[in-house]
Every structure is written in structure tokens, then in C-alpha cells.
Amino acid sequence: MAMTEQVPLQVFIYLGIILFSLVDFIKTEDVPYTLLNEPSNFNPVISFDGHYINKRQAPSPSTTSPGTTSGPGTQSTQSTSTLSTIDIKDQGSHKYYTSKVVLSDKYWDELNDLPAQHASLTNGHRIAVTVGLTFGFPFYGHTVKKVTIATGGFLYMSPFLHSWLTATQYIAPLMANFDTTIGNGSDILYKDYTDRFVVEWRDVYLQDQNHTNPFSFQTTLHKNGSIVFGYRQVPLDVTEIITANHPVKIGVSDAFYVDATVNVEKNETEYKYSELEGITRRTIYEYHRVEVNLTLIEENTVVLLEPLLTCNVASNCETCIQQNANFECKWCSAISRCSDGIDWHRQEWLKAGCTSLISSGKGSCSEMQRQKNTQQAVGGIIGIVLVLLILIVAIVGWFVYAYRNPTSASGMWLMEHRPSVMKQKIANMKFWKRTTETGDKYKIESSASEA
Structure with missing residues (x-):
């Protein structure tokens, strides 16, 4: 019986606390x-x-x-x-x-x-x-x-x-x-x-x-x-x-x-x-x-x-990490910005993964620059490989198209320059030697156009 009499009182107390918190919240x-x-x-x-x-x-x-x-x-x-x-x-x-x-x-x-x-x-x-x-x-x-x-x-x-x-x-x-x-x-x-x-x-x-x-x-x-x-x-x-x-x-x-x-x-x-x-x-x-x-x-x-002086006024890595002791300034090369992570651009800073960067220490900026240069070099190599692959695919695609469409301009060109025709043109070329005032000269005459 004592327990049942205490329950309503506790409920009122809890409700009072909740209402008080709600009033304070709003x-x-x-x-x-x-x-x-x-x-x-x-x-x-x-x-x-x-x-x-x-x-x-x-x-x-x-x-x-x-x-x-x-x-x-x-x-x-x-x-x-x-x-x-x-x-x-x-x-x-x-x-x-x-x-x-x-x-x-x-x-x-x-x-x-x-x-x-x-x-x-x-x-x-x-x-x-x-x-x-x-x-x-x-x-x-x-x-x-x-x-x-x-x-x-x-x-x-x-x-x-x-x-x-x-x-x-x-x-x-x-x-x-x-x-x-x-x-x-x-x-x-x-x-x-x-x-x-x-x-x-x-x-x-x-x-x-x-x-x-x-x-x-x-x-x-x-x-x-x-x-x-x-x-x-x-x-x-x-x-x-x-x-x-x-x-x-x-x-x-x-x-x-x-x-x-x-x-x-x-x-x-x-x-x-x-x-x-x-x-x-x-x-x-x-x-x-x-x-x-x-x-x-x-x-x-x-x-x-x-x-x-605040971090976000620095425009380069060296200036950034040498800022005064009021902030733990970090340079984020991904967005080229100096910050301690707390300013108007905080969301961009977090999104770019800048929170775990090196903030101080000798050689930090040069190491970051080397990493950036390495990333750029790797990116350049990947770009070249991609260009070559695209070029190869394009050439192969052109040959397939020209082979399957012999009446097209590409097909006609491929027929005129097929290996057997090119071999015959080379065989019809004539070489002879003549002597002139300036010495021996070589002349090439081709009758490939007659073929």
C-alpha cells in the first residue's frame, strides 16, 4: 500500500522536472x-x-x-x-x-x-x-x-x-x-x-x-x-x-x-x-x-x-604552421587553406579530411609538398595511360568499322593501303645511280601510280 501511495507523487515530481526542462528549452x-x-x-x-x-x-x-x-x-x-x-x-x-x-x-x-x-x-x-x-x-x-x-x-x-x-x-x-x-x-x-x-x-x-x-x-x-x-x-x-x-x-x-x-x-x-x-x-x-x-x-x-592573429589569414603552409601559439594552425593542401578547424568554413574543412593534418614540426610543409608532387606525378601517369588506352580503342574501333564497311571513305582508304598494295608499290619503285658535277646522287622513280 505504501508503494502505491508513493507512485503518484514520483510521477508528479518527474512531470514537474520535464515541464521545467521544456520551458527552459523553449x-x-x-x-x-x-x-x-x-x-x-x-x-x-x-x-x-x-x-x-x-x-x-x-x-x-x-x-x-x-x-x-x-x-x-x-x-x-x-x-x-x-x-x-x-x-x-x-x-x-x-x-x-x-x-x-x-x-x-x-x-x-x-x-x-x-x-x-x-x-x-x-x-x-x-x-x-x-x-x-x-x-x-x-x-x-x-x-x-x-x-x-x-x-x-x-x-x-x-x-x-x-x-x-x-x-x-x-x-x-x-x-x-x-x-x-x-x-x-x-x-x-x-x-x-x-x-x-x-x-x-x-x-x-x-x-x-x-x-x-x-x-x-x-x-x-x-x-x-x-x-x-x-x-x-x-x-x-x-x-x-x-x-x-x-x-x-x-x-x-x-x-x-x-x-x-x-x-x-x-x-x-x-x-x-x-x-x-x-x-x-x-x-x-x-x-x-x-x-x-x-x-x-x-x-x-x-x-x-x-x-x-588567426590561422585563416595565412595564405601558405609555412606561414600557417608558424602562427602564434593562440591556435593549433594546420595547412590543408586539399583546399589550400590554413585553419584550426573552427571558422566559417568548418564544414568544408571536415569534408576535405583536414582534421588529421600535421600542424607543426620542421619539414612538415616540404613533406606535404613532396606528397602533393608525388600525387600529381601519379595522376599524370594515370592520365597518360588513360589517353593511350582511349587512342588504342579508337584505332581498333576505326579498323573494325572500315573493314565492315568497305564502301565508306574509311573502307576505301583501308583497301588502298592494305599490306599487299603497299608491298606492290614498294616493288615498283626504281633506284639508279648517276654522276653529276657535285658528285654521286641517288634518284628514286616510282611507277606505283601506274599500278
Whole structure:
């Protein structure tokens, strides 16, 4: 009897755990955006697995004594007073960026000289627009030629566009639920200086907390890969921004993709998806994120992100295996690419069998080159043999055709040049010797044409 009374209680406990897990599973911090200039490669059929593939935790800030820091790009000679110098990356990880938070107003670009505007960005909510750059911006070692500007205070950096831009692959000076339809002076401005690209969210209001004064902040992308976040107006403690309807993030993030064919089952209740049966679904895996401590952000604060050397910028084997110690770089000759296996081209890297390659050691590249040369030589020999076999087969086929079709042009030619005829022509040739002023000469006269 005691056992039967305990069973319902255990069932309720298990059901509670399952429901709690389910609620936690379906909970997401990401929200969809509308892309106004939606390109042909737009693909809403995606999923996010391994969204937190690496555990990320921002370490506690360590305040340092005032000093001088070097800014990125063209502003490297400016002097600033240090608010704090902290590591705002994954704990123990210094692979992709070095980061500093400083107090300065020297990094702000005044966009009063005819900056570009987009009407929908200046008067919209959860809107994003893609614009081109005049230079290639290195982002996690990848060259980016276009960026997607979002009203929510961030840039989306991947050429693969979808609705869930807040999830990963962003540069976010202050990602939040900004709505530029609130307030007459709200603007999103951008300007390309050919050596840097500046985007400013000017006098923008939070949709959920529009009782405060507006925010004004910038992000600057320098040609050398440096990233600057600048804050002019921060009327509310960033940690107090509501996250119920939009994530709040400051930092950068990147991801790789894995494509797989999936079958979508047809049914009457979801008939609109029936045409997607057998489609290719892209899964996005975030592999790194820089998270800035939100408590450090205030007016005149500047976040400086400096890129570190990554494997995928190397263009040859020698440079690849001599990269710095941050990565275990490998050169894959099959696809002529250097990588540690974690970047935008991860699926191609795995497909080419590049994971088991030599990553270091003297003579590694020369050995790989010798193997490549040997493979090329073997391939050349095989090609020659194949050509000869094809030629022999063609000749034999022609002879068979000519023999079986004596009235054809090939058959007539074969009859005129059969061995018995050729022997007779040679026998009818006459040879004689004559003497001339220049000496003895031999002359050949043939009467084969008379035969």
C-alpha cells in the first residue's frame, strides 16, 4: 500500500522536472528582425544548436592605475586616462581579441559632414539594412565586405542573412530594444571614411523604457580589424535595461554553419511547409563570444577591441604552421587553406579530411609538398595511360568499322593501303645511280601510280 501511495507523487515530481526542462528549452533570448533589402540568399530555414558551445563568463574587472593606452587605427597617438583595463573575453581565452575599457571622448566621430541615412532605420523598430563597405573588414579573420545595420544597436556581420540577427555573428556596442519611431530626433547615421566605417545610434529611445532621456553611441570598424565602441549619452544604467522583449548585449560574436538535408513531413495543419520537403537546413554554431561587463558602461566610456592573429589569414603552409601559439594552425593542401578547424568554413574543412593534418614540426610543409608532387606525378601517369588506352580503342574501333564497311571513305582508304598494295608499290619503285658535277646522287622513280 505504501508503494502505491508513493507512485503518484514520483510521477508528479518527474512531470514537474520535464515541464521545467521544456520551458527552459523553449525559452530564447533572440528576437526576429525584418531585413528591408532582403537578398536572394536569404534563408529563414535555420536552427541554432550549440548556441553556447563554449562556456562564457566575464571575469571580475581589475582596476589599474591611470596610464596611457594606444587606440586602434588612425587614433593610435591619442592619450586617454584609463578607467580600467580588463579581460572581457572568455576566461583563460586570448585567441581572437584583446579588450580594454577606457574613459575618453577622443574616439568619437562627429558625423555632421553629410553622413548616410536610411529612412526605415531612422523611423523603425527591429529593422535591419545591409550596406557595402569600401574596404574589406577583417572579422575573426574573415574578410567582410558588407554589414547589416540594425535599429537594435548592433551590426550583423555574416553574409548569410536570416531573421534571428541577435543570436550570434554581431558587433554590438549596445544591443537593446531601441525604437527609432519614438522621438523626433532619433537617427541612425553611418559614414564610410575608406579607412574606417562609423555607425551612430543618435538620440534613440528604448521601447520599453522611453521615459528616460535618449541614448547616443557609436561603433567604428577600422580597416585593420580594430573595433571601437563609444558612448556619449547613457541615461540609464545598462544593467537596468529590460530584457523581456529583446536581448541586451555588448561585445562581438562569431559562428560557423553546418548544412544538412532534412525531410519535412507533410500534414494538413502545416501544409504551408510541405514544399520544404527534402530541403537543406543550416545549423548555426556559435564558437566564440566577447562579452563586455555591462556595469562598466557609462557616458564617455570607450571599449577598444584589438584583433589577434588567426590561422585563416595565412595564405601558405609555412606561414600557417608558424602562427602564434593562440591556435593549433594546420595547412590543408586539399583546399589550400590554413585553419584550426573552427571558422566559417568548418564544414568544408571536415569534408576535405583536414582534421588529421600535421600542424607543426620542421619539414612538415616540404613533406606535404613532396606528397602533393608525388600525387600529381601519379595522376599524370594515370592520365597518360588513360589517353593511350582511349587512342588504342579508337584505332581498333576505326579498323573494325572500315573493314565492315568497305564502301565508306574509311573502307576505301583501308583497301588502298592494305599490306599487299603497299608491298606492290614498294616493288615498283626504281633506284639508279648517276654522276653529276657535285658528285654521286641517288634518284628514286616510282611507277606505283601506274599500278
